[in-house]
Amino acid sequence: MDTTELLAHPVRLRIVHALRGDREMTTTELCARLPDTSKATVYRHVDLLQHGGVLEVASERRVRGAVERRYRLRQENASISAAAAAALTPDDHRRAFAIAMTALAAEFGAYLDRPGADPAGDLVGYRQHAIWLSPAELTDLIGELRAAILPRLGHTPAPDRTQHLLSPILFPIGDSRSSSR
Template sequence: MASLDLLLHPVRLRILRALLDGHPATTGQLRERMPDIPPATMYRHVAALTEAGVLEVLGERRVRGTVERTYRVRWDRAEIDPAARAAMTPDDHRRAFTAFVGGLLADFDHYLDTETADPVADGVTYQQAALWLTDDETAELLAELRAAITARMGREPGPGRVRRIASLVTMPVDP
């Protein structure tokens, strides 16, 4: 499992977000998705994620005298260890949540800046619901949502398929 500092670095967080759909990518493909990141910076952060075991190398091939590696995320290693999560301070949680929300805002801004953005036709939704649940009912709901999302991950691009990001936040409101 990864450390909070490893995962919350802005560039590494963007790399992981680019690989959310479960499809492997080369560093070159990641650079195409994030052209604002200098090549040396991209390679350094991909190496850090690989060294930590968060990214795994699926294959290598020679391209113009260099080795091109294909990476994918090991989601079991891309989470904060439960013991480390339990030891997080309120400021650590604030920092993690800020990074999460910042990523959402960046994704939404990028989407809205495209010429073809049509939130209604594209099924964009953002909403909140208040539920009265016990801890066991909350765990059950989260397991159901995780199963529903996991069942749809890894699908291949194809006609009519649009890469979409689903995000979820749950928290008690009146502890």
């Protein structure tokens, strides 16, 4: 199974999100992170991600006669290349978008179900803006967003840090020919 297929599942995508930032987690910890997903499902998807090279075993230890494994993400294998994305058909994009939105909705639901969830206090945001951009302005915007986000992708867990899910979505909603007034 290639990376595109591996990441094309909401549960696997959520596992990847959980392990970003050089985190190491056991399947038990991942199950706690995905409380709306059965343990058997989490174990099955961890196994697929490990065999597909997206996850690796960081360490093992004996616990009550069983082997407990801590997994970590193999960053270089945890994203879809630009070439692979360019090769997707419109139907592939529809499916990938639906999977991403399903994972996002599940993550948001799990957040809201946590005791003490405070969207206002946690600065939760999910605004949408319709903006008019020329091709050059669009290129500038994408560059500015990347410049703001990329340095933070390397942050690792720390006592004063909370992991957030940031999901920029950008696509044209109108035909450029209809932009005349």
